[in-house]
Amino acid sequence: MHVIKLQSKLREYEAHFLDDNGFMVALQRHENCVYVIDSNVWRIYAGTCFRDIPRADLIIFPVSEDRKCLRSVEELYEKFMERSAKKNMTLISIGGGIVQDVTGFTACTLYRGINWVFVPTTLLAQADSCIGSKTSLNFRGFKNLAGTFYPPSQILIYPPFLKSLEIRDYLSGLGEVAKLHVMGGEQMTSHMIEQLPLLLERNLDSLENAIFSSLQVKQNYMEGDEFDAGRRNLLNFGHCFGHALESTSNYSIPHGTAVVLGMMFANLVAKSRELLSAEKCDFLNNQLFAKLLVSSVDPENIKYDGILKAMKQDKKRVGEGLVIVLMKDDHTFVKVVDFAESELAASLEEYTKFFKTPCTL
Ligand SMILES: NC(=O)c1ccc[n+]([C@@H]2O[C@H](COP(=O)([O-])OP(=O)(O)OC[C@H]3O[C@@H](n4cnc5c(N)ncnc54)[C@H](O)[C@@H]3O)[C@@H](O)[C@H]2O)c1
Numbered sequence: 001m002h003v004i005k006l007q008s009k010l011r012e013y014e015a016h017f018l019d020d021n022g023f024m025v026a027l028q029r030h031e032n033c034v035y036v037i038d039s040n041v042w043r044i045y046a047g048t049c050f051r052d053i054p055r056a057d058l059i060i061f062p063v064s065e066d067r068k069c070l071r072s073v074e075e076l077y078e079k080f081m082e083r084s085a086k087k088n089m090t091l092i093s094i095g096g097g098i099v100q101d102v103t104g105f106t107a108c109t110l111y112r113g114i115n116w117v118f119v120p121t122t123l124l125a126q127a128d129s130c131i132g133s134k135t136s137l138n139f140r141g142f143k144n145l146a147g148t149f150y151p152p153s154q155i156l157i158y159p160p161f162l163k164s165l166e167i168r169d170y171l172s173g174l175g176e177v178a179k180l181h182v183m184g185g186e187q188m189t190s191h192m193i194e195q196l197p198l199l200l201e202r203n204l205d206s207l208e209n210a211i212f213s214s215l216q217v218k219q220n221y222m223e224g225d226e227f228d229a230g231r232r233n234l235l236n237f238g239h240c241f242g243h244a245l246e247s248t249s250n251y252s253i254p255h256g257t258a259v260v261l262g263m264m265f266a267n268l269v270a271k272s273r274e275l276l277s278a279e280k281c282d283f284l285n286n287q288l289f290a291k292l293l294v295s296s297v298d299p300e301n302i303k304y305d306g307i308l309k310a311m312k313q314d315k316k317r318v319g320e321g322l323v324i325v326l327m328k329d330d331h332t333f334v335k336v337v338d339f340a341e342s343e344l345a346a347s348l349e350e351y352t353k354f355f356k357t358p359c360t361l
């Protein structure tokens with residue numbers, strides 16, 4: 001099975017891909033553990049994958065975006081204290097990006113850092129967020145306002161978990177997989193387009209390879225820039241406009257789907273700036289990105305005023321212009337910091353036309 005070795009300023013760590021047997025053995029290897037498990041994941045796998053977890057060591061965590069907050073961290077501190085948690089404990093967290101963010105922040109701050117093992121159970125978490133060290137919490141309506149850099153000491157990737165994901169969460173993860181494949185170059189992009197029918201059926205071999213390749217590309221962009229001061233910024237491809245859409249839709253559009261919509265938008269901007277040819281822009285938007293959307297976007301969410309306001313709040317913005325990462329024909333990327341409001345208006349008009357024809361699976 002695949003292994004990815006990662007280097008962080010804090011520690012070296014590894015992401016291990018596991019099969020049925022490997023997964024059970026890996027979980028039982030740790031001593032003095034407390035498990036925090038996404039309540040939906042627990043409901044589905046309590047009698048199978050997790051049947052040997054002692055109930056006294058278990059905390060079931062109901063997830064929702066508004067539980068990604070300091071109150072949930074306090075709740076976990078309280079539950080750990082009830083169990084007389086010590087500095088030498090291991091927190092094993094099992095779930096998607098929400099569980100990762102809340103438990104990662106908790107592991108980083110409890111006793112200034114306890115051992116943390118993360119078992120990602122969504123495609124987004126397996127193929128993207130599990131590496132990269134970031135933990136984030138929302139604060140009073142501000143998404144990801146507080147956070148730390150704290151990698152798990154070990155990541156256990158078990159692709160069969162993805163079989164039980166709801167289609168919207170699965171496609172959201174596939175959106176980040178598509179982003180990382182496009183960022184990995186032309187060959188990786190063609191390969192993903194070829195594999196798309198198998199990936200949409202959740203074929204486990206295709207999934208495992210796609211997750212592995214995605215993590216390799218992410219690792220490549222992070223190398224030497226763990227704290228996001230330079231090249232790692234390019235991983236925000238699709239995110240500048242995507243974050244704005246998440247916010248104007250009141251987070252009803254899942255993160256990875258907003259990123260897909262953001263990449264489609266960025267490609268229209270790159271086309272009008274003549275960084276990306278019309279053929280490549282149309283090819284990627286039609287043959288890859290549009291195929292990852294279940295339905296058309298609600299035009300209410302792509303209104304100029306709301307998008308402009310949200311893009312102005314982008315954490316990465318330092319000057320007057322808006323920020324957007326654009327793709328070039330050779331699959332290299334550039335962070336543009338002079339994206340003008342007039343350009344936003346013009347690109348939005350073209351974008352809206354694209355969505356006049358609803359995209360369906
Ligand atoms: N820390 C980072 O680097 C980073 C990066 C990207 C996104 N994020 C954050 O991650 C969050 C989104 O994470 P996500 O997309 O993984 O979703 P999620 O954690 O919100 O989970 C989505 C849904 O899937 C359910 N679920 C999880 N695993 C399942 C399984 N195997 N079978 C059935 N259902 C399952 C959950 O209960 C939930 O209802 C956002 O808050 C986002 O800000 C963090």
Ligand SMILES: [Zn+2]
Binds near residue numbers: 176239255259
């Ligand atoms: Zn993302």
